[in-house]
Amino acid sequence: MKLQKLLESIEKFIVSSNITPELREQEILHISNHSKNLKGNTLFICRAGTKFDSHTIVDSLYATGQVVLFVTERPINNHLPYVQVYDSRLAEAYLADTFYEQPYKHLITFGVTGTNGKTTCAHLFHHVMLQFGLNGSLTGTVINDILGDKFYSHNTTPDALTLMENMYRTYRNGGSFYSMEVSSHSLDQARVETIRFDIAGLTNITRDHLDYHPTFEHYVKAKMHLFDLLKDDGVAVINEDYVGYLNGRRLPRLVTFGVSEKANYRIENVNTSLNGTVFELRTPHGKKEVYTQLIGEYNAFNATLVLAGLVEIGYEIDEVINYIASFRGVDGRFELIPEARKLGIEVVIDFAHSPDALEKVITSARKLAKGRLIVVYGAGGQADRGKRPLMAEIVTKLADIAILTTDDPRGEDPEEIIREVEIGVQPGSLSLTVLDRREAIETAITLATKGDFVLITGRGHEPYQIFSDTLKIPFKDRDVALDIILSKINKNHSYKNV
Structure with a gap:
């Protein structure tokens, strides 16, 4: 892809630049934010992290002959080709979006946030979609599974480049869906800023990560930003107890779940044992009995979030219930x-x-x-x-x-x-x-x-x-x-x- 096209995607973030017209015609074959991932014709994104600042090594990186351009957050050696932006993480999201040609448009995308339950929901969605005979990928805390290629990632939600590359791999290799946990850190740091979701789910919000977020209100605001990232026909699936946190957001569609009479999917008569959990669910499609091998009353909420999302985008409710019953759970979760x-x-x-x-x-x-x-x-x-x-x-x-x-x-x-x-x-x-x-x-x-x-x-x-x-x-x-x-x-x- 020509550098000019990539620069156009971040034009609104650019503070200064020393790029020549000739360089704008250069082909970019790779984008990287890590010095160990350099290849020929790389656009390198500098970050000022809490433990390391890659702005300090730009001279040595350029000396490798593999970097065509640096995207930075501050001025560097003017002899090096660079574009300075006011937020390199935000620029990274838009560069990844352009470079990987918006792969989420070709996938059914499920993103779930919340203090607890994200992992179970993301894995359950992945399981049910596989049971429907579809192929797809999963990103989360326990494991990343990109069309069967399984690996661990340090972050619950990886950086924008990694996410978009994984989605691109999924789409280009015949996958049709992508299930992921969306952390508050990733929402605040723009890692998912350019992704658009078919289903965005909220499990719950209680105190956590106040080492990173300055206040609980900041934490809530970050979580709720997920619902700004829905596709035009996407659906928000939100625990009824937390609907107030939407603060008047206009959503394409909203369905709620919980024990409240107001909930579109109302959970009743939950019975849990060491053999799993059984509950009744009042839905727009009638009253249903749901069984899951997952133990604990809170897992009735997790199962309902996934069920509601799938039904709202067109899957048959009884089939979804049947496939939920075959899910055996997640490593290290009860x-x-x-x-x-x-x-x-x-x-x-x-x-x-x-x-x-x-x-x-x-x-x-x-x-x-x-x-x-x-x-x-x-x-x-x-x-x-x-x-x-x-x-x-x-x-x-x-x-x-x-x-x-x-x-x-x-x-x-x-x-x-x-x-x-x-x-x-x-x-x-x-x-x-x-x-x-x-x-x-x-x-x-x-x-x-x-x-x-x-x-x-x-x-x-x-x-x-x-x-x-x-x-x-x-x-x-x-x-x-x-x-x-x-x-x-x-x-x-x-x-x-x-």
């Missing part, structure tokens, strides 16, 4: 470890790491527990510090035994994090602090007796425990818990054979 039943207990792994998520998952676990409820929890580093004591308050109020431990410190002092969490521990509660996470999990399982329920929260699917930028160790809660469980089973077996 994930049972069946082997624990040989010890007479239940052990569940869950990603809950915010006050609201903890309250929901503990409440669900309480209804399922025959005996005591033992909860392992902790707070991650480099995250909203204000929620730390709130997490302890909820856990120590709702659990019979609360075991506070290390999550992912991410460069912070683990003991200092724990001290901040402990402020919220309720007087009179049975609360333990065990710094080492493996020891904490082993303590919970050891304390559990017949009928007890052990809930290990905070990290879910994550395969590494991150102590700092340079130190992370293999640690998956499910694997660690299973190892401890099997060890106890073998020990019990040995005793019986003595």
